Amino acid sequence: MxxxxxxxxxxxxxxxxxxxxxxxxxxxxxxxxxxxxxLGGGFDDPASDSSRAARVIDEKFGGEPNLVLLVGADGGSRVDTEATERTGRALVADLKKEKTLANVVSYWDTGSADLRSKDGREALVIAHVKGEETEQQENVQYVLDTYGGTYENALTVRAGGGAAVGTxxxxxxxxxxxxxxxxxxxxxxxxxxxxxxxxxxxxxxxxxxxxxxxxxxxxxxxxxxxxxxxxxxxxxxxxxxxxxxxxxxxxxxxxxxxxxxxxxxxxxxxxxxxxxxxxxxxxxxxxxxxxxxxxxxxxxxxxxxxxxxxxxxxxxxxxxxxxxxxxxxxxxxxxxxxxxxxxAMPGRYAGGxxxxxxxxxxxxxxxxxxxxxxxxxxxxxxxxxxxxxxxGTPDERVLPEGAESRQVAAALQKDFNGSDEAALHIVLEQAVDKAQLAAYASELSGLKGVVRVESSAGTYADGAAATGQPNPALGRPDAQRLSVVSSLEPRSDAAQRLVDETRAVDAPDGTNPLVGGVDAQLVxxxxxxxxxxxxxxxxxxxxxxxxxxxxxxxxxxxxxxxxxxxxxxxxxxxxxxxxxxxxxxxxxxxxxxxxxxxxxxxxxxxxxxxxxxxxxxxxxxxxxxxxxxxxxxxxxxxxxxxxxxxxxxxxxxxxxxxxxxxxxxxxxxxxxxxxxxxxxxxxxxxxxxxxxxxxxxxxxxxxxxxxxxxxxxxxxxxGLSESGPAAAPEAGSGARTDAGAAMATASAPPPRSPR
Missing domain, CATH: 1.20.1640.10 (Multidrug efflux transporter AcrB transmembrane domain)
Known part of the structure; x- marks a missing residue:
C-alpha cells in the first residue's frame, strides 16, 4: 500500500x-x-432520572426555570416602592409576551419574600427559556439585548441561571x-x-x-x-x-x-x-x-x-x-x-x-x-x-469573575433565601391523592437544609404547612411537580447529599418520583x-x-x-x-x-x-x-x-x-x-x-x-513491519519496524532476517 x-x-x-x-x-x-x-452543555446523561425529569417538566409544565433576571431599583431604592413596583410589573408583562419564554414568575406578581433580596433592593424574575441548546442561547441573547442593562431608565436588569451561563x-x-x-x-x-x-x-x-x-x-x-x-x-x-x-x-x-x-x-x-x-x-x-x-x-x-x-x-x-x-x-x-x-549549519538537519x-x-x-x-x-x-x-461538573465559577451570569449567581447565594432556579424539581408522572401529596411535601420540607417545598397541595416548611397559597400550576390530572428549595450552596457536598436524601423519602403509593435540578444533574x-x-x-x-x-x-x-x-x-x-x-x-x-x-x-x-x-x-x-x-x-x-x-x-x-x-x-x-x-x-x-x-x-x-x-x-x-507481516522471531524478537525512521542515519546497514 x-x-x-x-x-x-x-x-x-x-x-x-x-x-x-x-x-x-x-x-x-x-x-x-x-x-x-x-452546542454548549452536554454534561448530562440523557438516560438519567434528572434528564428524564427535565423532559417531563418541559412537556407537561412548561420547563424548569433556567433564566434568572436580577432586577434592581434605580438609585438603590427598595423594589416595593410604588414607582418601582409599577415599572417592575411592566417588565414582567413584557416578558410574558415573549414567545421564547415560559413560566415567567416574579416578586411583583407573587409577593413572595423569597423572590426579594434580604435588603429589599433587588427582586427576581424567573423564567424558562424555550428551545434546544442553540435556540436557548439565541433566545437568551435576544432577552439580554432587549431587556438587559437598564429598563425604562428605572430598573437595572442582569441575567443569570443555567441558560445564561451556557450562553x-x-x-x-x-x-x-x-x-x-x-x-x-x-x-x-x-x-x-x-x-x-x-x-x-x-x-x-x-x-x-x-x-x-x-x-x-x-x-x-x-x-x-x-x-x-x-x-x-x-x-x-x-x-x-x-x-x-x-x-x-x-x-x-x-x-x-x-x-x-x-x-x-x-x-x-x-x-x-x-x-x-x-x-x-x-x-x-x-x-x-x-x-x-x-x-x-x-x-x-x-x-x-x-x-x-x-x-x-x-x-x-x-x-x-x-x-x-x-x-x-x-x-x-x-x-x-x-x-x-x-x-542552520550544513548537515545539522539531515538526520543522524x-x-x-x-x-x-x-x-x-x-x-x-x-x-x-x-x-x-x-x-x-x-x-x-x-x-x-x-x-464536579462545570458551573458559573468556570467563567471569569466579570461574567454577568457568574455575578448573578453570587448575588443569589448571598442576598436571597434560597433560589428557585437551583431548586430540586420532583416529578410524579401519575395522578396523586391530595392528602398523600401533602404528606410527601411535608416530609420533604423537614430534610436538613430545605427552606420550603412548593406543590399544588400547598407550601411546606420544617415539616408543616407554611404561609402561602397552593400553586395550581404545579399540578396536572396525570402528573404532579414539587419544587424543593434549599439554602445549601449549589453543587456542594451538602447539596449532593440532599439529592440522595430526597430520593430516599417514601413517595406516594404507586408513584416513581423523578428528581431533577442542577444538583441532581451533578450527582x-x-x-x-x-x-x-x-x-x-x-x-x-x-x-x-x-x-x-x-x-x-x-x-x-x-x-x-x-x-x-x-x-x-x-x-x-x-x-x-x-x-x-x-x-x-x-x-x-x-x-x-x-x-x-x-x-x-x-x-x-x-x-x-x-x-x-x-x-x-x-x-x-x-x-x-x-x-x-x-x-x-x-x-x-x-x-x-x-x-x-x-x-x-x-x-x-x-x-x-x-x-x-x-x-x-x-x-x-x-x-x-x-x-x-x-x-x-x-x-x-x-x-x-x-x-x-x-x-x-x-x-x-x-x-x-x-x-x-x-x-x-x-x-x-x-505483526507489523515495514515489509509486511513479520517472520516468526525467536525469543520474543519481532521483525524490523522503523517508527523512528525520521531520525535514522542514512548509513544504517540493511536489516538481517530475524534469527
Whole structure:
C-alpha cells in the first residue's frame, strides 16, 4: 500500500496538490458554519432520572426555570416602592409576551419574600427559556439585548441561571479559541524554523496542520447537523490538529531531507520516506485514535464530541501527511531546504544521532536505580494530590469573575433565601391523592437544609404547612411537580447529599418520583461517568497492549509502556489537582478553585495517553530495529534514543505549545485541559523517555523481548513491519519496524532476517 501511495505521489504530484487545495477551500467553507451548529452543555446523561425529569417538566409544565433576571431599583431604592413596583410589573408583562419564554414568575406578581433580596433592593424574575441548546442561547441573547442593562431608565436588569451561563460559556469558548490560535500558530512557526533551519521545510508541517484543522471543523459542522456536538470540541480540534499535523509532517520531512542528504534521487527519497516514516504515521495515528475512541462509551455528548473531533483530526492529519506531503516532496525536491536560516549549519538537519540523548541513556543504564529512582520519586510526589481529589461538573465559577451570569449567581447565594432556579424539581408522572401529596411535601420540607417545598397541595416548611397559597400550576390530572428549595450552596457536598436524601423519602403509593435540578444533574453525571470509566480505561489498555504487541512481538514491552504511561499521567493529574482544585496559582492564572471537572479529567487522560504512544512508538521502534540486527539491549537502547531523541524532543515541544496556548483561556476547565495536556507531553518526552525507559530496559534485559511461543507465532503472522507481516522471531524478537525512521542515519546497514 505504501509503495502505491509513493508511486501515485511521484506520478500525479501536481494533481494531488490541486485536489488538496480544492478540498481545503471546500472544508474551509463548510467548517465556517460549525459554530452555529455546535452546542454548549452536554454534561448530562440523557438516560438519567434528572434528564428524564427535565423532559417531563418541559412537556407537561412548561420547563424548569433556567433564566434568572436580577432586577434592581434605580438609585438603590427598595423594589416595593410604588414607582418601582409599577415599572417592575411592566417588565414582567413584557416578558410574558415573549414567545421564547415560559413560566415567567416574579416578586411583583407573587409577593413572595423569597423572590426579594434580604435588603429589599433587588427582586427576581424567573423564567424558562424555550428551545434546544442553540435556540436557548439565541433566545437568551435576544432577552439580554432587549431587556438587559437598564429598563425604562428605572430598573437595572442582569441575567443569570443555567441558560445564561451556557450562553456566556459558548461565547467565551470562541474568544478563547481565537486567542489560543493567535498565540500558538506564530510561536509554532518560530519553533519549526529553529527545528528545521529552513523556511520551506518549516512551512510544510504547518500546511498539514491547517488541512487537519479545517477538515475537522468541516467534520464537526456535518456532525452538528445530525447529532448533538459540544462547542468545546473546537478547542481540541485546534490543539490536536496543529500538534499532530506538525508531529507527523515532522517525521516525513526529516526522513525526506535525510534521504536527500545521502545523494538519493528525489523519487527514491519519496519512496523511502513513505515506506518508512509513512508507515510510522499510520501506526501512530491508529494508537492515538484508539485511545480517543474510548470517549465514545460515555453517554454525555460533551465527551462523545471530543471523541468525534479527536478521531477525525487524527485521521485527517494522517491521511493528509501520507498523500499531500509526498506530493509536496516530489514537486519541491531539493528546494525543501530553501530559505536556510542564519543559525542552520550544513548537515545539522539531515538526520543522524543526537549524542546528548545517547549519552543520557548510557548514563542511566550504568546505574539505572540510582538515576531513575529520583525521577520516579518526583513523579510519585507530583501524583500525591490525587489522594484528595474531588470531582464536579462545570458551573458559573468556570467563567471569569466579570461574567454577568457568574455575578448573578453570587448575588443569589448571598442576598436571597434560597433560589428557585437551583431548586430540586420532583416529578410524579401519575395522578396523586391530595392528602398523600401533602404528606410527601411535608416530609420533604423537614430534610436538613430545605427552606420550603412548593406543590399544588400547598407550601411546606420544617415539616408543616407554611404561609402561602397552593400553586395550581404545579399540578396536572396525570402528573404532579414539587419544587424543593434549599439554602445549601449549589453543587456542594451538602447539596449532593440532599439529592440522595430526597430520593430516599417514601413517595406516594404507586408513584416513581423523578428528581431533577442542577444538583441532581451533578450527582447523575458523576455516577454515569464514574460507572463507565473502568470500561474506557480497559479499552484504552487493551487496544494499547494489542497494538504494541503487534508492533514489538513482546508481551513485556506493552506492559512496560502501560506502567510508565500510568505513572506520567498520574503525575500530570496530580499537578492539575494541586493547581485547579487546591487553588495554587489561582491568582496567577485567574481562576476559582473548585473540584476537578470530571468530564475534562477523563478527556485529558485519554488525550495524554494517546499522545504518549507517539513517543513510545518513535523510541521503541528504533530500539527494536537495532535489537533485531543483533545489537545487545543496552547498545540498542542507547543508540535508539540517540537516533530518536531529537525528533521526540522537537515533536514534544511543538505539540505542547499548541496545548499550552489554551492556558490563556478564560474558562477554567479549558485552562486545565491545555496546561495538563501540555505538561503530560513534556513529562512523557523528558522524564519517561529520557530516564525511565532506558532504566527499565536495562533492568529487564532480555526479558524485555519475551513472548510465549503461541503469541510469537501470532506475531509472526500478523505483526507489523515495514515489509509486511513479520517472520516468526525467536525469543520474543519481532521483525524490523522503523517508527523512528525520521531520525535514522542514512548509513544504517540493511536489516538481517530475524534469527
Amino acid at each position: 505504501f509503495e502505491r501511495i509513493a508511486g501515485l505521489a511521484i506520478r500525479r504530484s501536481r494533481l494531488i496538490l490541486v485536489i488538496a487545495a480544492l478540498a481545503v477551500a471546500l472544508m474551509g467553507a463548510l467548517g465556517a458554519g460549525a459554530f452555529t451548529k455546535l 456566556d460559556m459558548s461565547t467565551q469558548v470562541v474568544d478563547d479559541l481565537v486567542l489560543a490560535e493567535t498565540i500558538a500558530i506564530p510561536l509554532t512557526l518560530v519553533l519549526l524554523l529553529v527545528v528545521f533551519g529552513s523556511a520551506v521545510a518549516a512551512l510544510l508541517p504547518l500546511a498539514i496542520a491547517i488541512i487537519a484543522i479545517l477538515g475537522s471543523f468541516a467534520q464537526l459542522s456535518l456532525l452538528g447537523s445530525i447529532t448533538d456536538v459540544s462547542i468545546s470540541a473546537t478547542n481540541l480540534t485546534t490543539a490536536l490538529g496543529l500538534g499532530l499535523g506538525i508531529d507527523y509532517a515532522l517525521l516525513m520531512t526529516s526522513r525526506f531531507r535525510e534521504q536527500l542528504a545521502t545523494g538519493a534521487e528525489v523519487a527514491d527519497a519519496v519512496r523511502q520516506t513513505v515506506h518508512t516514516a509513512g508507515r510510522t504515521v499510520a501506526f501512530s495515528a491508529a494508537t492515538v485514535a484508539a485511545a480517543l475512541a474510548a470517549l465514545l462509551v460515555f453517554p454525555q455528548y460533551f465527551l462523545r464530541s471530543f471523541g468525534y473531533a479527536g478521531i477525525g483530526v487524527v485521521a485527517l492529519a494522517a491521511v493528509s501527511t501520507l498523500f499531500v506531503m509526498p506530493a509536496l516532496f516530489a514537486v519541491l525536491g531539493h528546494r525543501v531546504n530553501s530559505g536556510r536560516m542564519p543559525w 544521532r543526537a549524542s546528548l540523548w545517547g549519552r543520557l541513556a548510557r548514563t542511566v543504564m550504568r546505574r539505572p536505580a540510582f538515576t531513575a529512582l529520583p525521577v520516579l520519586a518526583v513523579l510519585l510526589l507530583a501524583a500525591s494530590p490525587l489522594l484528595g481529589i474531588g470531582f 447523575d453525571s458523576m455516577d454515569s461517568i464514574g460507572g463507565r470509566v473502568p470500561l474506557a480505561v480497559a479499552l484504552v489498555a487493551l487496544t494499547t497492549f494489542v497494538l504494541l504487541f503487534l508492533f514489538t512481538g513482546s508481551v513485556v514491552q506493552p506492559l512496560r509502556a502501560l506502567v510508565l504511561n500510568g505513572i506520567s499521567l498520574g503525575a500530570t493529574l496530580g499537578v492539575m489537582t494541586w493547581i485547579f482544585q487546591d487553588g495554587h496559582l489561582s491568582g496567577l492564572l485567574g481562576f476559582t478553585a473548585q473540584p476537578m471537572e470530571v468530564a475534562m479529567t477523563v478527556l485529558m487522560f485519554c488525550i495524554a495517553f494517546g499522545l504518549s504512544m507517539d513517543y513510545e512508538v518513535f523510541v521503541t521502534s528504533r530500539i527494536k530495529e537495532l535489537h533485531d540486527l543483533g545489537t545487545d539491549t543496552g547498545t540498542a537502547v542507547a543508540d535508539g534514543l540517540g537516533h530518536t531523541g531529537r525528533i521526540v524532543s522537537a515533536a514534544a515541544c511543538l505539540l505542547a505549545v499548541s496545548f499550552f496556548a489554551f492556558g490563556t483561556a478564560e474558562i477554567s476547565f479549558m485552562q486545565m485541559f491545555g496546561l495538563g495536556s501540555g505538561l503530560a507531553i513534556l513529562i512523557d518526552a523528558v522524564a519517561v523517555r529520557g530516564f525511565l525507559v532506558p532504566a527499565s530496559m536495562r533492568l529487564l534485559g532480555r526479558t524485555a523481548w519475551y513472548a510465549p511461543p503461541l503469541l510469537r507465532r501470532i506475531h509472526g503472522r500478523f
